[in-house]
Amino acid sequence: MHEPLLLTARWVVGHADGRHCLYPNGEIVVTGDRIIFVGHRYQGVVARRIDYGNALIGPGFVDLDALSDLDTTVLGYDNQPAWKKGRIWPETYMESGPFEMYSEEELAFQKRYAFSRLIRSGITTALPIASLFYRQWGETVAEFTAAAEAARDLGLRVYLGPAYRSGNSFVRRDGTIDYHFDEERGFIGLADAIDFCRRFEGEAGGLIRTMLAPDRIETCTPELLKRSAAAAAELDVPIRLHCCQSRFEYDSVLKLRGMSPAEWLDSLGFLSPRAILPHGTHVSGCNGIDRPGRDLEILRDGGGTIVHCPLVSARHGTALQSFRAYRDMGIRIGLGTDTYPPDMFLNMQVGMMLCRVEEGGTEGCRSEDFYDAATIGGADALGRPDLGRLQAGAAADLIVVDFDDPFMGQTIDPIQTLMLNASAQSVKSVMIGGRFVMEDGVIPGVDDRAYRQRAQMQFEGVIAKYPLRTFGHPPVEEIFSPSYRIVDR
Numbered sequence: 001m002h003e004p005l006l007l008t009a010r011w012v013v014g015h016a017d018g019r020h021c022l023y024p025n026g027e028i029v030v031t032g033d034r035i036i037f038v039g040h041r042y043q044g045v046v047a048r049r050i051d052y053g054n055a056l057i058g059p060g061f062v063d064l065d066a067l068s069d070l071d072t073t074v075l076g077y078d079n080q081p082a083w084k085k086g087r088i089w090p091e092t093y094m095e096s097g098p099f100e101m102y103s104e105e106e107l108a109f110q111k112r113y114a115f116s117r118l119i120r121s122g123i124t125t126a127l128p129i130a131s132l133f134y135r136q137w138g139e140t141v142a143e144f145t146a147a148a149e150a151a152r153d154l155g156l157r158v159y160l161g162p163a164y165r166s167g168n169s170f171v172r173r174d175g176t177i178d179y180h181f182d183e184e185r186g187f188i189g190l191a192d193a194i195d196f197c198r199r200f201e202g203e204a205g206g207l208i209r210t211m212l213a214p215d216r217i218e219t220c221t222p223e224l225l226k227r228s229a230a231a232a233a234e235l236d237v238p239i240r241l242h243c244c245q246s247r248f249e250y251d252s253v254l255k256l257r258g259m260s261p262a263e264w265l266d267s268l269g270f271l272s273p274r275a276i277l278p279h280g281t282h283v284s285g286c287n288g289i290d291r292p293g294r295d296l297e298i299l300r301d302g303g304g305t306i307v308h309c310p311l312v313s314a315r316h317g318t319a320l321q322s323f324r325a326y327r328d329m330g331i332r333i334g335l336g337t338d339t340y341p342p343d344m345f346l347n348m349q350v351g352m353m354l355c356r357v358e359e360g361g362t363e364g365c366r367s368e369d370f371y372d373a374a375t376i377g378g379a380d381a382l383g384r385p386d387l388g389r390l391q392a393g394a395a396a397d398l399i400v401v402d403f404d405d406p407f408m409g410q411t412i413d414p415i416q417t418l419m420l421n422a423s424a425q426s427v428k429s430v431m432i433g434g435r436f437v438m439e440d441g442v443i444p445g446v447d448d449r450a451y452r453q454r455a456q457m458q459f460e461g462v463i464a465k466y467p468l469r470t471f472g473h474p475p476v477e478e479i480f481s482p483s484y485r486i487v488d489r
Contacts, residue, residue, distance in 0.1 A: 003047030060124025062378025065336025068128030164189025271302025
């Protein structure tokens with residue numbers, strides 16, 4: 001029998017009548033893995049009380065596109081164009097046979113390392129994402145078995161499933177981009193992913209759930225997407241597909257399928273409320289797509305959720321046009337990090353800025369709009385009314401944000417202060433399923449300095465191999481140009 005634990009702080013973000021609400025000097029009572037009370041003046045007996053003082057207790061964030069990789073964004077940040085800098089395989093690499101650039105042990109460590117970063121950021125539910133650029137083809141069951149073990153050990157709530165695909169783009173010797181497909185290989189990946197779902201769904205007391213993850217829309221054949229959607233319906237699991245995320249992807253799908261990405265998904269019967277779709281930026285009428293169409297209406301009517309990843313979009317010079325416009329249309333929106341650092345506060349802050357720039361003023365969105373997307377929006381995408389909100393009966397997934405952080409600034413409303421000043425480093429403690437997975441900045445069993453050093457060593461190993469998978473096979477120093485002249489002596 002679990003004895004009640006009472007938590008209190010200057011601010012508590014509760015949930016009532018379908019919306020978040022604020023309890024000044026509020027209380028939360030947890031028993032086992034559930035919340036039994038949120039409000040003021042709890043009348044029951046408690047075994048223990050923790051007063052966090054000048055802090056905010058809020059629901060943990062739901063990250064629908066959570067980085068489970070090393071920081072590969074830095075490889076392409078200033079090193080462009082992508083096709084010349086190893087972000088698309090050259091024909092010569094394809095002919096020699098792509099290979100795994102990480103060992104199984106390294107892949108297992110990457111998940112554990114990334115999951116610990118997510119916890120530090122206040123992310124309590126994560127749908128991992130990693131790049132396939134550095135893989136032989138798709139992700140493996142062995143890799144995700146290790147990911148499940150890491151999630152169980154760390155206490156992170158996850159939806160897992162190895163990514164698979166039936167093709168890839170590549171650069172021919174003359175510099176043109178073409179497409180290679182091996183559909184049977186995609187079917188094998190789907191079969192492995194289905195088997196993984198059947199084996200791991202509900203493991204670790206329900207902490208581990210599963211999903212299907214066909215990689216990118218342009219790397220999938222029609223039959224692979226049809227079979228994937230049917231399997232997701234049969235298994236009753238979410239299905240995530242990166243789509244509408246770049247001009248290259250839009251043009252590729254139009255060339256290969258004769259339709260826009262949204263139109264193609266609709267024609268295949270892929271769209272449904274279980275569909276989770278990062279990033280949704282490149283649709284008819286947006287980001288230079290002048291082809292007429294009803295892409296946004298199709299995505300809305302399909303019932304899926306757009307995963308807005310503001311930070312990575314802004315780093316590549318794009319944005320939703322706009323968050324407010326999508327929301328006002330009735331499109332379901334959740335948030336994802338998809339890059340390093342996996343800082344949900346930073347993503348919400350950048351998202352607000354982008355929305356206000358797109359809308360031409362501060363009326364475009366408010367702080368609570370993005371806070372809702374990072375909590376309720378993600379939970380609803382997963383069909384989980386017990387996540388993303390703190391109310392009686394909900395899962396005890398919560399975070400404590402330190403308002404005595406030296407950089408937090410002043411407060412008239414705590415959510416507005418978070419949107420101005422908070423960062424992942426403001427998160428003090430994290431509880432998932434009633435278990436403290438981080439207290440006072442300490443994650444049990446995690447040596448941050450050692451993790452960081454090991455991650456850097458693995459990263460340098462990939463850098464050394466980069467010429468093999470870069471067009472023309474130039475030396476590393478030509479692929480990754482320094483910001484300034486290097487002076488060795």
